[in-house]
Amino acid sequence: MKRESSGPILTTVFVDYDNVYLSLKRKSEEAAKRFSKDAGLWIKEIATGALMTATNSPALDAERRIVINRCYGNPVPRRNQSDNSTDMSSFPFVRHHYLRAGFEVIDCPPLTAQLKNSADIRMVMDVRDLLTHDTYFDEFVILSADADFTPVLHRLRSHARRTVIFSNDHTAAPYTAICDAEIREADLLSLLIDGQLTNQSQVREPQALPSAASIEALRNEILTEVANLVRAADAPVPLEALADRCVRVLGHEKTVGAAWGGTGSFRDLLTRGLPEDIRLTAQPPYFVYDATRAAQAEAPRIENRVEQRIAPRADMARPEMARSEPMRTETPARALAPLLGAQPTQRPAAAQA
Known part of the structure; x- marks a missing residue:
């Protein structure tokens, strides 16, 4: 229609x-x-x-x-x-x-x-x-x-x-x-x-379009505020919370009133201009996080996942042999050797006898 x-x-x-x-x-x-x-x-x-x-x-x-x-x-x-x-x-x-x-x-x-x-x-x-x-x-x-x-x-x-x-x-x-x-x-x-609006006596004039430099300055101001908030946070920050904080800190005219630097939405602005160390999740619900801190926190988690995956394999592989032979345990270093591309340490001859 x-x-x-x-x-x-x-x-x-x-x-x-x-x-x-x-x-x-x-x-x-x-x-x-x-x-x-x-x-x-x-x-x-x-x-x-x-x-x-x-x-x-x-x-x-x-x-x-x-x-x-x-x-x-x-x-x-x-x-x-x-x-x-x-x-x-x-x-x-x-x-x-x-x-x-x-x-x-x-x-x-x-x-x-x-x-x-x-x-x-x-x-x-x-x-x-x-x-x-x-x-x-x-x-x-x-x-x-x-x-x-x-x-x-x-x-x-x-x-x-x-x-x-x-x-x-x-x-x-x-x-x-x-x-x-x-x-x-x-x-x-x-x-x-x-009984009347505060600006009712004023003649409304069309607002002049902002220059490209002023739009870029607005974007940088918002992105700087976002980066500072995320780096100071202890955990990933919800997208809505960041948008609300930016409006409160920078004011309505610089954020929503300026269509988030001309991008149309807060998420579009972050998608285009976030610093390298600040990331936005790809799927909703959207969060913004410090990628450097997340990488450091992920390292011990990866090691734990590897050890958890290795342990069940030793128990589940060839169950008929597990009943007839005593289970042989492996040290973490020997178990991780194939994953790390290193040669496992040979056991002493006396221990193999």
């Missing part, structure tokens, strides 16, 4: 209410309440694109039309952890605000004893259905900071659709690395508390 017209960008919005509400509540109770009761405010800023920050793709300069907006929430009242009182901003008490703002409201009751609801699964199923819809939807906005949606973004990208996510301080790097734009918690907080 291809887009048939050059009209406005057709956008769909999927809101994981509990995920966004609880994230905002940790920062500001007032902002969380306004998010729950004034959905019309922030949905307009999504429609204009003012609330979106382009990350891995250029910002869109076309008109945007929201054709589907759905809100998924838990219909069971939530209690405040501080005093066990009912949270009056939990979904069952605010769902009518979303209905009045034009949202399609979908109840996702808890299915387990841990009160885990099925909002994320319902969202995934609905996104999948829209990929085969008669209407070609250009953009999918997933208001959730849950990295479990990462495979969904990969699927949407394979269908050449644009993706926008909600991100906060704890959003995983693989999730932000695959999206085209972010609705950042800091911007949403500013809109909800102050």
